[in-house]
Amino acid sequence: ITFGLASDDFIDDDSDGIDDDFEESNKRDIELSIGADEIQIESHQRNGENKDEIQLKIQYNLEGISIKVSYESEFETESIETEFELEFEVEFQKLIEFIDIDGNGMYDKDSNDQFIQEVLLNSFQPVNYTTQALSLDTTLHYLIINTTDGIFTAHIYFVEEFAYVGETLLTPSQAKIDIEISNFIYSDPSSQLALYVKLNSESEYEHEIDHETDDEEDGYATDEDGIHTESKGVSGIFTWKENASVDGVVRDVLVSSLDVDDINETEQKLLFNYPRGSHIYHDPKVGIVVGPGATSILPIVFTGTIISMIGIAVVVVAVIIIKKRRIA
Template sequence: MKKTHKTLLVIFFGLVLLTSLVVNATADDDDDDIPDDFEEQNSRSVSFDIESDRIVFESISKQTDGTQDEIDFRVELSDDVKIRISYYNIAGSEESELEFEIYIDRIFEFVDDGDGVFYEVNDTIIQEYQLEDFTYPEHTELVNGVGSKVHYVNTTTGDGVFSLHLYISEEFEQIQQSTLSPTQLKIDFEIDNFPYLQSDTMLSLRVEMESEEDEYEHDEETEDEEEGFDDDEDSYTFSTNNFTGFFSWKEYAIIDGIQENVSVSTITELDGEELEYYLYFTYSNGMNIYHDPSLGIAGILKILDEPYSYLWIIIVSSIAVVVLSSFGILMSKSEYRDYIVNRVLHINKGAHTLDVEEVFNNEMRNKVLDLIIDEPGIHYNELFRKSETSASNLAWHLDILETYKIIKKARVGNYLVFYPFIDKNPFAEFNHNIVKSKTTLEIFGIIADNPGIHSSKIAHRMEIDHKTVKYHVDKLRDVDLVFLKKEGRKILLYSNIPKDDFLFDVPE
């Protein structure tokens, strides 16, 4: 290996060694991407009581810092679903309380007037489905690998059309690709086999919000999004006595197995002297609809008391800059785009249909990429602030850039950081004559899989002339990907880098 490469590797591993000084501060034994110390500081004890028409959860902070901190969730089942959240905080002689309720009472089947959202006065209502006659709630206790509990309760209307799935945890948990905080109740709505009267209709689920103050603020970025725990969320918040409650929801639902956007309309009505707030969640026509809102208290998570958080980001940024510089990524932005377009790399596009060149034909996406190239290791909140777009739009562009292996992301402590994509093999990155040649790659794959193979066997296997093999082997030797070893009269070929370390496809 060339001397400069060895020097760069020494620098790289030196920085990696430096990061080991803070590994314990971000240990994650339960593999939920949340540091254990942070979870411990915010862990809670959860108790519950269930009867035929009500479910009560009591969540109390485990911290013994002289403050009493309790969240109660009370779910009542009758001709609607009523969920009340009560928060009590007692610090010394000061006592604070916050209460908030939501009512989920009916589903409208309607013919849309073309705007994609539901308004009772504008759209043609085909039928109203009342939520009632709920089954006895069923409770299941889930325990993760470190002994933390998640309580799951579900109940269904008698005809099985509407189901309510409730989750509450003692610590942070990953539930169905969402992060559940110990300060919230996950409230999943499921509509199954709705008795449609027409085939060209949509559904809208009505939720009423009610609090003492009756003042709500629409907040497009939830606390979970700010902390990097989740994305694609929307919410309404309400504040009393310096504490804030929230009702949040995913901006999409799973409808017949497909992720679809959810439109939400907000209606205020005057009932006597009281102002009533209604949210209408609108779903496209489907046989199974699954949506996951949450109810909780914001701003009471305790910040991790350790001095390493920003050190982590400094270290990651330093490593990114050193590695990117040493492997040539800090080229001009146009050169980096040219490299991305021309490299040979297998990409699983998932639901995306763009080709690589089309990925760059979007002004906002290019702006996000420029920010990441300019500041490798940039933190999500900083990226969100500088991109000047919505959280859902930023999440969409980041997903595309990551899917097409143009950027990478990593969780560092409580932070989500982004940097340009680097192939594991530094030599293959900018030797386009190698990564563009399928023959060169195939020969490398054979050598990597068969250490000590003779060039004549490669020629026989590939049915090509031995001079052609020599030409491609010489290309590989020029960049230290393979080396020769003489044994007697034979010259054997070996790979300097395992084939598994390549992220681009090596033909079999």
């Protein structure tokens, strides 16, 4: 797969499948600061006349882990001024241990499935932060957040230019979050896990069954499913791999249909259902896709791997301001 210019104009000296000029024009500068229970990240477009900024605020406390993301871009041309806004929230609230009595592989509290326990995510070790040079003038930023008991780990990556992290192509406008759970203490020998995901947005989420996700259509991903919410040409997406690594074996992940949240009828929910295992590794993503008329060349996608995770909230706020010079 190649991105950027095509045919004879395509130059890829670093053999990453991205046109070198396209990479240069999309490089970003990243600034990061770590506090007692939060991380502030700012990412600025390095080159070009149209500057934009991505801000992320990661918090880890008694409420879990939350990621707040904002995007702002200014673009000047002739004509009028236009503004796009989108806000949505994906909250990984709790991990449910259950016995699948009806044998459909999914937890349903209204069926005969047996509830065993639920576990919250609320205590953490100090954050580990390292960097790695990608080139002479770009860097990969890597954060590790562990729960105190070591069962849950979030691996968070930011890059200043296009780079592969594992098998994932990560753009400078993305954040990749690999999350794993190890050695969960099951209370029953025949139980499995479900992840309760609460969803909040001004407009309802939609799930297009058997349709390709935006990343699949663009050639960035395969074997994905997902939901999206839209407002004025900007889409908020929540997608996931249709399988996970469970004790080193690729297994299907079953996801419930969109439904009303158990507590707040104005919000929605999903349940991710994982086969039983001592080590589960899954790959959802959250992100923003800018529609026609916006300034970004690529979709703004924040990727995340979610494995048997609870108490994690992801809030994404996108503001795209297009300023156009009025004709006198």
